Amino acid sequence: MSTSNPTHDTAVPTGRRRADVKRASQEHRTGARDAGRKPTTTILVTAILAIVAIYFLVPVYWVVINATKSSEDLFGSNGFWFGENFQLWENLKAVFAANGGIFPRWALNSVVYAGVGSVLATYFAVAAGYALAKYRFPGRRFIYVLVLGGVLVPGTAVALPLFFLFSSIGITNTYWSVLIPSLVSPFGLFLASIYSSAAVPDEMLEAGRLDGVGELGLFHRLALPQLTPAIVTVVLFQFVAIWNNYMLPLVMLADEKLYPITLGLDNWRAQTDRLPEFYQLTTGGALLSVIPLAILILVLQRFWRGGLTEGSVKG
Structure with a gap:
């Protein structure tokens, strides 16, 4: 009849249980974040945020582009692209x-x-x-x-x-x-x-x-x-x-x-x-x-x- 070491028998399973509990906890948190989130909802939210970002960034982009132009280019070229003469520093x-x-x-x-x-x-x-x-x-x-x-x-x-x-x-x-x-x-x-x-x-x-x-x-x-x-x-x-x-x-x-x-x-x-x-x-x-x-x-x-x-x- 063989005997076993109780400490040795429980040490590895205990470590494994801790790892399993940690993994299950992470999966639970991830699942909680993803619960009820549909792909269409994600796409819609992303699209709205993109539109808002464009709304705020377009005026800044216009200012940066037109600050590089001369008087002639300011009125004679596309407002959203550079003119013929780049004179930002001037x-x-x-x-x-x-x-x-x-x-x-x-x-x-x-x-x-x-x-x-x-x-x-x-x-x-x-x-x-x-x-x-x-x-x-x-x-x-x-x-x-x-x-x-x-x-x-x-x-x-x-x-x-x-x-x-x-x-x-x-x-x-x-x-x-x-x-x-x-x-x-x-x-x-x-x-x-x-x-x-x-x-x-x-x-x-x-x-x-x-x-x-x-x-x-x-x-x-x-x-x-x-x-x-x-x-x-x-x-x-x-x-x-x-x-x-x-x-x-x-x-x-x-x-x-x-x-x-x-x-x-x-x-x-x-x-x-x-x-x-x-x-x-x-x-x-x-x-x-x-x-x-x-x-x-x-x-x-x-x-x-x-x-x-x-x-x-x-x-």
């Missing part, structure tokens, strides 16, 4: 030299408006969103509804009332008249509130309080690291919104030296009827104005995607 040099070299000043103004405005607006929005998500106080629901109402109000609707308000205190036609309204981001506050509810555990905050950490310390030392994806998302949205803002600077500013790029390019475009060379300046300036946004999106896109989806996959 057009860009003309952009920087026009009006006494005003374009770099416009670019710097846009960086100040969008950079300072987006950073401060994000900090205020994240702090307020965190407070709405993690504290219970009278009027909290009313403030939340007020914020949602602010998301629905377009910026153009408040530009004129803000002009009258700032005019009464004497800060129109200054950097402050554009910066101060840029510090408010209802959408950023709403997003930060939703993300704080999912990403900042109440148990972590209670543990911090038991260790003697103050409320500001809880926010800066414990909450902010958890909210990094949401912070980057709000910064990106707010930067793009301020960079592309046209109506508010148009209402507030009269000094050309305070113009952002959007208002400066429109000023050039308005002169094209009597000075056709401003077509090249406007097109070349539009190309240069897109570059900072493209760089910012490419650098922050991984944080952006994580910020929009991470809260939804936490279990």
